Amino acid sequence: MRKPIQNKNEAWVRVPNRGDFELNYLIKNIEEALREKDNFSPKLYSEIYDDFSHVHCEICWGVIANRAPEVADNSGYYADHTWVCQQCYTMFVVPERYLDAVASLERIATPA
Ligand SMILES: [Zn+2]
Numbered sequence: 001m002r003k004p005i006q007n008k009n010e011a012w013v014r015v016p017n018r019g020d021f022e023l024n025y026l027i028k029n030i031e032e033a034l035r036e037k038d039n040f041s042p043k044l045y046s047e048i049y050d051d052f053s054h055v056h057c058e059i060c061w062g063v064i065a066n067r068a069p070e071v072a073d074n075s076g077y078y079a080d081h082t083w084v085c086q087q088c089y090t091m092f093v094v095p096e097r098y099l100d101a102v103a104s105l106e107r108i109a110t111p112a
Contacts, residue, residue, distance in 0.1 A: 010022050010023060010024055010025075010110070011023040011024075011107060011110075012107070012108045012109070012110050012111065013026065013102070013105035013106060013107055013108065014105060014106040014107075014108050015060055015091075015105060016087075017087060018060040018062060018087070019060075020108055020111060021060070023102070026059070026060075026102065027099075027102060029058055029059045029060075029061075030059050030088075030092045030093075030098050030102070032058055032082075033058040033059050033082060033084050033088070033092070033093060034092075034093065034098065035082075036079035036080060036082050037093055039079035039080060040077035040078065040079045040082075040084065040089065040093065041077065041078060041079065042075065042076075042077055042078075043075060043076065043077070043078040044066075044074060044075045045064050045065055045066045045074055045075060045076075046066045046074070048078055049066065051066065052065070052066055052067065053065070053066075054066075054067075054072060055076075055083045056083065057073075057076060057083055057084055057085035057088055058082050058083060058084055058088075059084055059085070059088040059092055060085060060087070060088050062085045062087075062088075064076045064083050064085060073085050073086060076089070077089045077093070
């Protein structure tokens with residue numbers, strides 16, 4: 001998993017409920033997650049890890065954790081140490097052409 005990149009020359013998009021992302025960073029994350037496209041299954045964090053730490057959605061970096069819903073998703077889609085949150089799974093993993101979903105995102109000004 002990678003940390004977000006700041007590149008002022010790139011396009012940025014807004015993902016509903018998740019925040020603003022540099023477009024190429026988002027696409028790389030989606031492509032990384034799609035390696036497991038056929039292997040994901042819905043899991044509670046607690047089904048995979050018996051602790052109170054957390055994992056991040058491979059695509060949006062949202063937190064999936066064994067905690068109360070007000071601080072994090074407590075489930076997502078899991079395959080071989082890769083997690084994708086419910087929203088990203090529906091938005092980017094399920095569609096045949098994820099670039100259509102990406103293209104439909106709101107374009108925003110590059111953050112200062
Ligand atoms: Zn996500």
